Amino acid sequence: MPHPIRLAINGYGRIGRCFLRALHESPLRASFQVVAINEPADLDSMAYLTRFDSTHGIFPGEVRQLDQGLEIDGAPIRVSHARNPEEVDWAALDIDILVECSGQYGKRSELERFLAAGCPRLLLSHPGRSAQDIDFTLIYGINDGELTGRERLVSNASCTTNAVVPVLDQLHRAFGVEHAFLSTLHSVMNDQPLIDGYHHSDLRRTRSAMQSIVPVATGLAQGVERFLPALAGKVQAKAIRVPTLNVSAIDIMVQLSRDASGAELNALLRAAAQRQPRLQAYSDAPHASVDFNHDPHSVIVDGSQTRMNGPRLANVFVWFDNEWGFACRLLDAVQAWSALFASPAEELAAAVSRHG
Incomplete structure (x- = not known):
């Protein structure tokens, strides 16, 4: 052995x-x-x-x-x-x-x-x-x-990159993505204080993590473009910290290259979850974030929140456990790398x- x-x-x-x-x-x-x-x-x-x-x-x-x-x-x-x-x-x-x-x-x-x-x-x-x-x-x-x-x-x-890249990749392959705007709603992190205090060059991060919704800087757009070079120059992102201990979400707004319906988008993302059940999940139940605490998936697509505004402006909402899901991907990375x-x-x- x-x-x-x-x-x-x-x-x-x-x-x-x-x-x-x-x-x-x-x-x-x-x-x-x-x-x-x-x-x-x-x-x-x-x-x-x-x-x-x-x-x-x-x-x-x-x-x-x-x-x-x-x-x-x-x-x-x-x-x-x-x-x-x-x-x-x-x-x-x-x-x-x-x-x-x-x-x-x-x-x-x-x-x-x-x-x-x-x-x-x-x-x-x-x-x-x-x-x-x-x-x-x-x-x-x-x-x-x-x-x-x-x-x-x-x-x-990052946890956000692991969550959003598979979804954007699937949407781009199926419908084409002309532009994407990503809004991350992220649980508090240890670079924020419980009460206001001097500690960070980003002045918003000097504010109490548990009393406010706090916008912070993010490199998610650059991270996405590193993996999906076809989307270079087409992705913008912002991040907002929210006063919860764990589980985050990304609101994905995309301008598609061809017409689609919400039902088509959900069918695509449901099928992707069936192909990679360890990494991606799909649900259209009426969820709250706590439902995904200790969830091992990189991303869970919430089909109940999929929206279309016209034939090409699509909105997809995804959940992810920013601690546990990412730790499970670290373990997958160790396995994949060490096998070589x-x-x-x-x-x-x-x-x-x-x-x-």
């Missing part, structure tokens, strides 16, 4: 903890093992927040705190508290992939500090600063077949075999 792929997590916040839990709840848990976590916070808090989560509930397994780490269902995880990539001996951990969930590193020069410190490969839980700053940006179900295994810096894009390369132990065995 092959050895499990060895993983480490850098940054044990919302996405880092969801990734660990998604692996624990997945049938893939026998094939992948988190052996190390680097997180500046104290170990007591890490153990507590692993056990108890206000959004996703109590951890469905045994969590124990060790002297220098955690133990999940009997499997030890070494914990470090470094604030810089060079402060961890990544090579000594013998890992295959570091899942970078801190969100603090986006430029190639910053990411290469991990490589120089002995990390073999990085999977980012956020977009790189630009396409040139990483080797490959992945949206599972769209371009995972283009991975080669030779990459060292891979990004899993050998583990360090296997590489060493192959080298010994080659050289006698």
Whole structure:
């Protein structure tokens, strides 16, 4: 039986903890093992927040705190508290992939500090600063077949990009998209305070997250165009943070190239969900956002909200769990990428075999 792929997590916040839990709840848990976590916070808090989560509930397994780490269902995880990539001996951990969930590193020069410190490969839980700053940006179900295994810096894009790109791709292939405007309604994030306070250069993000609807900047349009170059120059986007803990939505307005009806759009998107049931879902029930908490799909199309204004101006509304759905795609990315390369132990065995 092959050895499990060895993983480490850098940054044990919302996405880092969801990734660990998604692996624990997945049938893939026998094939992948988190052996190390680097997180500046104290170990007591890490153990507590692993056990108890206000959004996703109590951890469905045994969590124990060790002297220098955690133990999940009997499997030890070494914990470090470094604030810089060079402060961890990544090579000594013998890992295959570091899942970078801190969100603090986006430029190639910053990411290469991990490589120089002995990390073999990085999977980012956020977009790189630009396409040139990483080797490959992945949206599972769209371009995972283009991975080669030779990459060292891979990004899993963003939760919003994973949600909207499949839908725009399907609409463009079927009807053509002349223009698109995307309005994201996103749950609060940890770059917002509970009460007004000095902390951010974006003045709106100094305001209380739980008292206001807050417009924020977004790079979603650029992210879409990175995957769908046929739509370059045709996409605009805005983002609005809303005072809910989890689950977000995107209101998609598109000008189509040919006439269509709402029934045709829904039939297209329903069929797409049937082709990729793990990644995309469709429903026309009268939903509220809480219905999709802990939902593993990248996107759920709400057919009850599809509208047409004339024969070519279409409005589609989609939901997504911005934490859990994205963490599940991180896990898919690990599986797709790791299938293309050998583990360090296997590489060493192959080298010994080659050289006698």
